[in-house]
Amino acid sequence: MGENAEAAPAVPAEILDPSGGANQTRVRAYNERLVMTLVRRHGGLSKAEIARRSGLSAQTVTVIIRELEAEGLILRGAPLRGRVGQPSTPMHLNPDAVLSLGLKIGRRSAELVLMDFVGTIRRQARATFAYPMPGPLLAFVETGLAEIEATLSPAERARIAGFGVAAPFDLWSWAPEVGAPQAEMDLWRDVDLQAEIARRVPWPVVLQNDATSACAAELVFGLGPQYPDFLYVFIGSFVGGGVVLNSALFTGRTGTAGAIGSLPVQGRDGRTVQLLKIASIFRLENLLRADGIDPKPLWYSPDDWVDFGRPLDLWIEDTAAALAQAVVAAASLIDFAAAIVDGGFPGWVRERIVAATRAAVDRLDLQGVLLPEILEGAVGSRARSIGGASLPLFSRYLLDQNVLFKERD
């Protein structure tokens, strides 16, 4: 074995130990999250039902629920009569129990939202710009936050669990594509976004890639509960995505899993290009400009596009053809149950893209490929900020198998 001498790996061959041991305390933490996740998904579940679904004993569920109820995280509903036996009391999440803030930073706009425990957006603030710059952006965080906080009671403010930021990787890359001056965009290279925001807010700050965050939103609040593993694609100024495996966000070693923008696909002319050059809104902008149409309306509200006619048709067609290839490539690697497509556009655009993608997939060589269902995202254009706001929930309340294992040094 291993007779290769010169083909030495770049990294020293060191053994990476598996994650650490498990113990009782962790078991309880895990089971608590499991119970909350079950309640979240079914939106109202009796203790007996929770016991059946989790496999935990009824007594254990009683104890866990008692604790969660004492913490105010769950509420008991009205007993359900009409069936034999003692009536069951459905337990619900308390929407007011936890609030969290989400910030989405995009290349044309930023969005700040306040979300409650069941995913309802309670407040929001938005800003648009030709291109993002650190100074103005941080200013928007401060003013937007002040605006939102002003409308909150002290009790509400106290229940904010954290601040999640959804931002693109390497904002300074591809400056030319969005028509931003490289020098200005280079400013981002030296900004530690997490630290800058943490300095301005009193809550823990979590930073995550924007498309990955959108994927997280779909996982918790969208189609996630129905599909244990799916590929997620979010079409914004640049296309990105996320990967869900075993009902958990898989971000990978470097946090870039699912960043499918670099996936090679064939364009209309048969040339191989990266997916992001085709299936991104910046390309639609360029197509509009080429036709003498002002693309700015795209930026103001992702939910109110007008029908741009021919250039839009063309963009949708190309995007779908490219997405189809991406889906088939992904499906050849991992047998996803679904490929979920969403983006910073209105529902009718998403619908057209998904329909066209389904059609385009059928034109490809599918021998041996287990094709995933191609579906529309259920969260919509605000998925990134909702995903941002869900990040603090992940770190404290949502099911995470890592809760069971010791952290390694």
Place this chain on the structure above:
Amino acid sequence: MGENAEAAPAVPAEILDPSGGANQTRVRAYNERLVMTLVRRHGGLSKAEIARRSGLSAQTVTVIIRELEAEGLILRGAPLRGRVGQPSTPMHLNPDAVLSLGLKIGRRSAELVLMDFVGTIRRQARATFAYPMPGPLLAFVETGLAEIEATLSPAERARIAGFGVAAPFDLWSWAPEVGAPQAEMDLWRDVDLQAEIARRVPWPVVLQNDATSACAAELVFGLGPQYPDFLYVFIGSFVGGGVVLNSALFTGRTGTAGAIGSLPVQGRDGRTVQLLKIASIFRLENLLRADGIDPKPLWYSPDDWVDFGRPLDLWIEDTAAALAQAVVAAASLIDFAAAIVDGGFPGWVRERIVAATRAAVDRLDLQGVLLPEILEGAVGSRARSIGGASLPLFSRYLLDQNVLFKERD
């Protein structure tokens, strides 16, 4: 959200509950496997060292080790003196503690191996054929097994933990490519391989895809310990592969994760074809035949190829170009730390393929791609049968986080 009406998913929208609750018994089972895995990887670890690496308390490790020692699974080595303090006693796996059988079924040959607890092959039997048929194959299992068992003591026979089978999916597909009569290959459609073998042997039988099995072998006995996630490619009569995430085999919902044969790549002529049409040994066979060279020597021993000259050069070059595209596509989806290539050929062929693949990757558009290290597999041409034999180990002794969770009905 989700205003699409007619685009109904094929599968009813049912909520899939997460895996079940955890408890103490499971925690112990998990920690036992964790301890064994640590000992396996480091090949000799003191209790104190195990405690440090696992994060478990020293006392817990003492208790677990005591049990494993009583079961004969681990042995204590000679105390290590020379440092301050009480000398530490390194613990080792007992190679004789567990034996397991692995069967690899290929399109040109079958291989049966008996492996010990530390991965050493102790016995083996081989058969080659123009194409596999159920009858003769099962006959080979019986005779090969009889042959091997005849050389074992009753004690050894009693320590056999299971029988793992590594076989291609859908053997009947692509019959023309390997020059097998479709009618004969169709016989496989109605064979329940797992059941047929289980009827003939007294041990639990586990069936797994052949390339996935090879990947499992690499995970336990090869470069696995050094790379928490990697893409694995095994080039046999047909190319296949496996996916390792978080140091665990990821087989996916349908068990086909990593079956990268269907991945679309561009061939020499610029046309898009599936990877398996290029990077498979059956194509080399066809190239040889086209040059009037008898390809049968390829079948007899994967470790003794002669240099076939020009057709081999061509095949290696095309294979590398295709693999390079597959690696880049995979890397755009998941940030693998490594891509490990092995196959049913001698080390020098593997070395040439890997070198050529590294070169071919550099000719592709890599903007935004985090390229994995491209490495030679450390297990070699017998990876599939070794992987087969490792399957019973996975189900009983190797680290598996699922041990912690309740099975769902």
Place this chain on the structure above:
DNA sequence: CAATAAATAAATCGAATTGAATTATTAATC
């Protein structure tokens, strides 16, 4: 002899399970 590290025994603690009891209801029967 002091310092250090490994190993383990005994006691403790936390959490899940088991078994029994309680409560609230519907369904069947008189």
Place this chain on the structure above:
DNA sequence: GATTAATAATTCAATTCGATTTATTTATTG
């Protein structure tokens, strides 16, 4: 309509299991 049986949800108390904590012993170096 009253009574009884069956069923299901819930909880209490006792038990069990396994990890951790604390204290102690052992073996070694300097």
